[in-house]
Amino acid sequence: MKRIHIDEITLAVKNACIDINYQIDDRIMEAFKEGLVNERSPIGIGIMNDLIQNADLAKHKIAPICQDTGMIVAFVTIGQSVLIEGGSCSEAIQAGIRAGYKEGFLRKSVVTDPLIRINSGDNTPGIVYYDLVEGDAFEIELAAKGFxxxxxxxxxxxxxxxxxxxxxxxxxxxxxxxxxxxxxxxxxxxxxxxxxxxxxxxxxxxxxxxxxxxxxxxxxxxxxxxxxxxxxxxxxxxxxxxxxxxxxxxxxxxxxxxxxxxxxxxxxxxxxxxxxxxxx
Amino acid sequence: MNEIRISAPLLESDVLKLKAGDRVLISGTIITARDAAHMRLLQLIKENKPLPIRLEGQVIYYAGPSPAPEGRPIGACGPTTSYRMDKLTPPLLALGLKGMIGKGDRSDDVIKCMVEFGAVYFAAVGGAGALIASAVQAAEVIAFEDLGPEALMALTVVDFPAFVAIDAKGADMYRTEPIKYRR
Incomplete structure (x- = not known):
């Protein structure tokens, strides 16, 4: 049996929230560069160069890639033989989001009720899906989804x-x-x-x-x-x-x-x- | 491609000389407002109450910046999608709003009002939040602080990069450009 403490989950989620908002995916960067080769529009080329420059500034922590730092969607894959210790897994994920959005100076973009529309102030709740599998895997695929x-x-x-x-x-x-x-x-x-x-x-x-x-x-x-x-x-x-x-x-x-x-x-x-x- | 330096708030003469496709560098003061702030402004107009900003000549930037880290005036502050403000825009144009900065195309009704009242729509690069932040020298909340990232803020900008996407004659890059590249 694998044991995972909720604090490990919170820390990993916090770090991921910050990292994905400042560090662009390498493959996206490659795709911009490939786009530059094939693009016929001079304005389009200018925009992709701006995006490459933007990614570089974000990497150096000038600011996040985009001000819409997204709503978190997490796909959790959890093995049947994993024991989560110390409290609730779901709450640990939300705590990670809360800490990541605060420490990373990320925008809080979630309202608690879709019609009353008061900002929750900490970007929670994130949306969490669980997939229960055999074995002792524990993975969270995390996305910060812009609207x-x-x-x-x-x-x-x-x-x-x-x-x-x-x-x-x-x-x-x-x-x-x-x-x-x-x-x-x-x-x-x-x-x-x-x-x-x-x-x-x-x-x-x-x-x-x-x-x-x-x-x-x-x-x-x-x-x-x-x-x-x-x-x-x-x-x-x-x-x-x-x-x-x-x-x-x-x-x-x-x-x-x-x-x-x-x-x-x-x-x-x-x-x-x-x-x-x-x-x- | 023309590159033109302009100052904000906008002069009538600047509005009229700008053409769709021009690349502009905007310096001066622009005001951030997005969905919630627009709804409040419209409510104040409806109730005949004073507005927290002067609209004459003003440039509104559809943006909700991320929080400023210590030592910086602002976080990421790229444009948000403009169409959500389409229905909320004509009353502001009627009161003298001269420029809007956002991303994405605008409704026929907004363009009609831009021609009628003389206003221009600028497109900034969506998703270039860090790049645009480097054009912002100061940021101050001027109203609706309770809205958090949706508050009205005055941004002092130097060489804020944008395109004239729709000009005061109604020429619209979103209509004229994509067809050139359709295969």
Missing amino acids: GSENMSKSFMLKPSDGIEGVVDCVLETVRSAGSNPCPPIIVGVGIGGTLDKAAQIAKRALLRPLGDSNALTHISALEKRLLREINALGIGPQGLGGDTTALAVHVEVFPTHIAGLPVVVNINCHASRHHKITL
């Missing part, structure tokens, strides 16, 4: 006969109507199958995959390549001011579904794409 891109996400309940072309239409329609708003270049997470909620959950999870890694299923990795090509032919470009670099990657996840349905959720992420996997 400029979250607001541009969409769900669709397609008919089985709509098939892959229907899915492509949903993704392109979502990206087209999002246009300049989600801070392109974006990362597109697509969840196909399951139920309405499951599709949304796997779409979010798709955004946490290392940038540009393909789905292991060949028909899905082919779909990812096609979607990336078609999205980048839309002309939206960096910040929606025209260009070839609209998306840096498309990640698709699938799940078994009902004979009557074909749920599709398109979850968009901005280029800051802040996430980290904690392993204890």
